[in-house]
Amino acid sequence: MQPEGPAAPKSWTIGSLVKWATDDFRARGIENPRLDAELLVAHALKIDRMRVILDANRPLEGVELATLRDLVKRRRAYEPIAYLRGEREFYGLKFRVDKRVLVPRPDTETLVDAALTRSAHVSMSMRQLDLCTGSGCVAVAMAKQRPTAKVFGSDISPDALVVARDNALRLGAYNVAFVESDLFAAFAGKRFDVITANPPYIASGDIASLMPDVRDHEPRLALDGGDDGLVIVRRIVHDAPSHLAPGGVLAIEIGAGEAPATVALFETGGFADVRVHRDIARIERVVSGVLPVR
Template sequence: MIAALTAAQAMVAATARLRAAGVDDPARDARVLLAHAARIEASRVTLIAPEELSPEIAERYEQLVSLRAIRVPVSHLLGEREFYGRRFRVSRDVLDPRPETEALIEAALSQPFDRVLDLGVGSGCILITLLAERTSATGLGVDLSEAACLQASANAVAHGVQDRAEIQRSDWFENIGGYFDLIVSNPPYIALDEMDGLSPEVREHEPRLALTDEADGLDAYRRIAAGAPDHLVPGGRLLVEIGPTQAKAVSALFDAAGLADIRVVPDLDGRDRVVGARMPG
């Protein structure tokens, strides 16, 4: 009979396996996945390190590590991802919330707003965070993907903002009426010729529709720039996340659309991350 591994031994073996598979931070992932398999908080893994794993936990851990070794994202294995201090349910139907998108949140929260539109709502992390932080605001989130709309709706309920958040299917502005004092978006901005350079976690497991326009990466910004002036109140703001090389091109699109006060906001790593503009008037 083979002796059961302790939690520490299992983590060492998992770390080596994930490192061999090319995973970026194998020790962290091995720890997080063990916590998930054992159904404990990651901070408690050290406490169980000397203990033998039960057969049930060992089997769950083996399955999780096997999936991570073929580059299934950790967030998909856990079913959630943290964003701006809150946990959001995620799946392969929506783009993973990313830390750099918090620059968009900070820019949005820097000034008051009452009515917000999120174009390409995905998991709902942007819209729901803004409504959770501004408890008097209401918002509309739209997405071309019906599955994404369902995921965003579920996250709205989980965070208690469902009464202030409307989620509906729309191809950008197609089904949208009314005016907003804030429009936000993290659109697909990866150019087709950049897709092969993405990690397997992103390229193979996140929705292609949310990653690329299958062209130069700027098509979404063209559509947003064209439609935003018809849906912004005078003085209303438009904020979009961008790829780090797109600030000049997106700023030019917003300028050509008649928007004013165009500015570029960096993320915490100092890379261009958000382009903002305002509706004149």
């Protein structure tokens, strides 16, 4: 298919294309080469992954090969599979994603779980603010789980908000609205029952050593958490008390190893009942706390 790749067969079938792309991706150190190859073929042919396996002997037509050539080329350059397919599942919902937004991660479902658990007592008219909303995955998942709540998603990136609004509309989350804002700047005088955030939390100096999929393709604005990774986290914890109703909950996603410093920020910031929530890999992923009723 590509001159510099493994030897290409004379005529292509689904199976031979999957094998060829798998070998090629593996040689480039791509993590799940076979899965990626199957997902790209399924996407290009608009079939599900099971059909890719069952119809391995089906020959590929010229137009299909051209589409696949383009997709394989992009994956070879480490473009994330989610951008190539244009979607990623999060909390059981299919979100549209492209290079304007971070690809939603399964780890971030821990943030939704923590926010739902800790706000179980809040009235049906719960007001939530999801800072750093990106694709809107957290805001939309919360809005779908709590249809009577009013959810605001905000981001400093107007491009990300275009994607977030499209996701909310397509997924029928009509109780969520998106606002462009540098953290709390657009919410002066407003208070919420729940504030969630998955902010950028990678230390600036660690970005160069990230996987190329992330480092070279996902928005830098979504990754860079400043010198120690906690610059934005610190701003959120500092300003959240003046935007929470008494008894309100703040929940923030953080990187591996950042929990102790974040717990200390919550405690010195006046939060009570501070908890750490682990993700599916048992990594300390979310810190939450309650603004005491005075």
